[in-house]
Amino acid sequence: MIIDIHAHSWVYDNVNRDDLILKVIEKFGIDKIYISNVYAPSPTEEEVGLANKAAETLAKSHPEHIGAFLYLSPEHQNALDVLKRGIEDQGFEGVKFWLSTFCDDMVVNKSVERIIDYGVPLLIHSFHKSTGQMDNESIGVNVANLAKRYPELKIIMAHLGGNCYNGIPAIRDCKNVWVDISSSIYRADDLNYTVENIGVDRVLFGTDCPIAYSSCIGQVLEADLTNEEKDRIFYKNALKVLDRSFRL
Amino acid sequence: MIDYNCYVGGWPFRKIRYKSFEDLKRLHADNNIEGGFVSSTYSIFYNDPYEGDMDLRKEITDDNYNLVLTVNPLLPGAVPSVKRGIDELNAKGVKVFPWFHDFDLNGREMKTLTDELRETNLPLFIVLRGDDERLQYMFSAKEVQIDALKKFLEGNKDLEIYLCNIRMNEVEQLKDQITSISRLYFDFSGLKSGLFQNEQLIEMGVAGKARYGSMWPLNCMKSTVLSYNLK
Numbered sequence: 001m002i003i004d005i006h007a008h009s010w011v012y013d014n015v016n017r018d019d020l021i022l023k024v025i026e027k028f029g030i031d032k033i034y035i036s037n038v039y040a041p042s043p044t045e046e047e048v049g050l051a052n053k054a055a056e057t058l059a060k061s062h063p064e065h066i067g068a069f070l071y072l073s074p075e076h077q078n079a080l081d082v083l084k085r086g087i088e089d090q091g092f093e094g095v096k097f098w099l100s101t102f103c104d105d106m107v108v109n110k111s112v113e114r115i116i117d118y119g120v121p122l123l124i125h126s127f128h129k130s131t132g133q134m135d136n137e138s139i140g141v142n143v144a145n146l147a148k149r150y151p152e153l154k155i156i157m158a159h160l161g162g163n164c165y166n167g168i169p170a171i172r173d174c175k176n177v178w179v180d181i182s183s184s185i186y187r188a189d190d191l192n193y194t195v196e197n198i199g200v201d202r203v204l205f206g207t208d209c210p211i212a213y214s215s216c217i218g219q220v221l222e223a224d225l226t227n228e229e230k231d232r233i234f235y236k237n238a239l240k241v242l243d244r245s246f247r248l
Numbered sequence: 249m250i251d252y253n254c255y256v257g258g259w260p261f262r263k264i265r266y267k268s269f270e271d272l273k274r275l276h277a278d279n280n281i282e283g284g285f286v287s288s289t290y291s292i293f294y295n296d297p298y299e300g301d302m303d304l305r306k307e308i309t310d311d312n313y314n315l316v317l318t319v320n321p322l323l324p325g326a327v328p329s330v331k332r333g334i335d336e337l338n339a340k341g342v343k344v345f346p347w348f349h350d351f352d353l354n355g356r357e358m359k360t361l362t363d364e365l366r367e368t369n370l371p372l373f374i375v376l377r378g379d380d381e382r383l384q385y386m387f388s389a390k391e392v393q394i395d396a397l398k399k400f401l402e403g404n405k406d407l408e409i410y411l412c413n414i415r416m417n418e419v420e421q422l423k424d425q426i427t428s429i430s431r432l433y434f435d436f437s438g439l440k441s442g443l444f445q446n447e448q449l450i451e452m453g454v455a456g457k458a459r460y461g462s463m464w465p466l467n468c469m470k471s472t473v474l475s476y477n478l479k
Binding site: 020024027127129130131132162163165184185186187188189190191192193209210211212213214215216217218219221222224 | 380440
C-alpha cells in the first residue's frame with residue numbers, strides 16, 4: 001500500500017493536471033494521493049479559493065484514491081472562514097502552508113489554533129536552498145519554532161526541509177514534526193540520514209507530483225530499512241497522522 | 249543496461265554510506281545493470297587526480313567495468329596522464345569537471361586534451377554539475393555556460409562525447425547538436441523535469457541519444473533506474 005501525502009494537481013504555472021494525478025495512481029499503484037493545490041507565492045483570497053475548489057472537485061470525484069489538503073494563506077482576512085469551510089464542509093483532511101508567510105510568523109497563530117482543534121495535520125513547505133531561496137520560504141528552523149510554540153500541532157515538514165542536513169537537525173527534537181520525502185532531490189543518503197536522526201516513524205512518503213515521482217519511490221526502496229519499516233514510510237505513518245482522533 | 253556515469257569514493261560535503269566498488273557492483277546487480285564506466289570521486293579533488301585513478305584501478309576487479317580517468321586540463325600532467333592511464337590503468341575514457349576545475353571548454357588546454365583524445369580514440373565525459381545547485385555547501389560550483397558548450401561540441405564533432413548530469417532544459421537547448429552530432433550522447437542522472445522524462449525526450453527527438461547514468465554514489469541509484477525505465 002502507498003499513500004502519497006504531498007502532491008499537486010495545480011502548481012504555480014496554473015496548469016490543471018487532474019489527468020496526470022489519475023495517471024500516476026494507475027501507473028505507480030498508489031492507493032491514495034493527497035493533493036494540495038497552490039496557486040501563487042502570495043495569492044489573493046480569490047486565488048486561494050480557486051485552487052481549493054479545484055482540489056475539492058478532484059478529490060470528490062475519486063474519493064477512494066484522492067484526498068486533499070486545504071491551501072491556506074493565514075495572513076488573509078478570511079483565513080479562518082476558509083479553514084472552517086474547508087474542514088467542516090469541503091472535506092479537506094489537512095492544511096497546507098506554502099510561501100505567503102513564514103510558518104512561524106505570529107500571524108499564523110489563530111489559524112494554527114483552529115487546526116489543532118480540528119485534529120488535522122499541517123503540511124508546511126520547507127526548503128533550505130544555497131541559491132534561489134524565495135521570499136517567506138520557511139526552513140527547518142521556522143518549522144521548529146512553530147512546533148515548539150504549539151506542541152499539540154501535528155506538523156508535516158515537507159521535502160525533508162529541502163537540504164536534509166539543514167532541515168532534519170532543526171526539528172530533530174520536535175516530536176510533533178513528521179517529515180515527507182517529496183521533491184526532485186534524490187541523493188543516496190538523505191533518507192538513511194533522516195531515519196538515523198528522527199526514526200522511521202516520523203517519515204512519510206510524498207512526491208511533490210508533478211515535480212517528481214519514481215525517484216521518491218526509489219529512495220524508499222533503496223534505504224537501509226526492513227520491509228516493515230518501508231511500509232511505515234509508504235503508508236502506516238500517514239494513516240496515523242491523518243487520523244483526527246490521534247492527538248498529541 | 250550499462251551505467252555511463254558512476255563513481256567510487258566519498259564526497260567532501262557529506263557522509264557517503266556506500267562508496268566502494270563492491271557496493272557499486274551490488275547495487276548494479278540489484279538493478280539489473282551489467283557494468284559501467286566508473287571514475288573516482290577522490291580524483292576530482294586531488295591535486296594530482298591520477299593518484300585517485302591508481303587507487304580506483306586496484307578496486308576494479310570486474311571486466312564489465314571500465315575505468316574512466318579524471319582529468320583537470322589545467323594541470324601540467326593532464327595530457328600525459330591520458331596515455332599513461334591507457335598503458336598503466338587500461339583506461340577507457342576521460343572525464344572532465346568544468347564546474348569544479350573552472351577551465352574554459354574552448355581554451356587552449358582543452359584543445360590540447362581533445363587532440364590527445366582524437367589520437368587515442370577515448371570517449372570524453374563532460375560532467376556539468378556535482379551536487380544539485382540548491383544543496384551546495386561551502387562553495388558555489390561554476391555554472392557551465394550552454395553557449396560555450398555548444399561551441400565546444402560544434403568544434404569537436406568527431407569525438408565520442410557524453411554529457412553527464414545534464415538538466416532537461418539543457419537538453420532542450422542542445423537539441424540541434426544532440427540530434428546532428430552522431431557520437432554525442434547524454435546521461436539520465438540529472439534530468440529533473442517531471443515524471444515522464446522519456447516522453448519529453450521522445451517529443452524532442454533525442455530519446456535515442458539518452459544513456460543510463462546514475463551519478464552514484466551521490467544519487468540514489470534506484471531513483472535513477474526507475475526514472476530511466478519508466479515508459
